[in-house]
Amino acid sequence: MTGHQARIGSAGGGPVRRPGGQQGERRLLRRRVGHADLGAVRDVRRALRELLDASPHAGATDVAELxxxxxxxxxxxxxxxxxxxxxxxDEDGLRVEVRDFVAALPTPHAPSDGDGTHGRGLLLVEALADAWGVCEHGMGKVVWFELGAGATPPY
Structure with missing residues (x-):
């Protein structure tokens, strides 16, 4: 996919088999955003809201968007x-992954007074997400978070 194209739908074509025989539908959003296209942030938020509006986790939309x-x-x-x-x-919660193509791993840090509004993003993720992390991924990394019951790091 290129540009701002999004794909929202059932991942894997339908129900997902859970441990213990439970079934549920998993919905997926995938979007590629171009370098320095900060307008894409608004578009991703809008698509995420649409994804969550049709789920049992609509109450987490504001935190998920942030x-x-x-x-x-x-x-x-x-x-x-x-x-x-x-x-x-899915019925268990939301997982968001942002993959970039730079290997340097980020770490949360307390911003200094001179940072203005910069440097607080990972602190917000750390404070508000049920689980979050960073993992190397080929030529880059994935920074992820989860909201919902039973959030556990998969890596």
């Missing part, structure tokens, strides 16, 4: 190659 905005903005400001955003929602 955290996604922070991760996408970080990827666009601190890299030169754009990013790929993937959000998956």
């Amino acid at each position: 955290l996604t905005s922070e991760l996408v903005t970080n990827a666009l400001v601190h890299t030169e190659h754009g990013a790929v955003v993937t959000a998956t929602v």
Whole structure:
């Protein structure tokens, strides 16, 4: 996919088999955003809201939008190659991954007085997400967070 094209739908074509025989539908959003295209952050938020509105987790939309905005903005400001955003929602919760193409791993840090409004994104993710993390991924990394019951790091 290129530009601002989004794909929202069932991942894997339908129900997902859960441990213990439970079934549920998983919905997916995937979007590629171009380098320095900060307007894409608004478009990703809108698509995420649409994804969550049709789920049992619509109450988490504001937090999900905030955290996604922070991760996408970080990827666009601190890299030169754009990013790929993937959000998956099912009855257990929401998982958002932002993949960029720079290997340097971010770490949350307390911003100094001279930072203005910069440097707080990962602190927000750390404070508001049920789980979050960073993992190396090929030629780059994935920064992810989860909202919902049973959020556990998969990596």
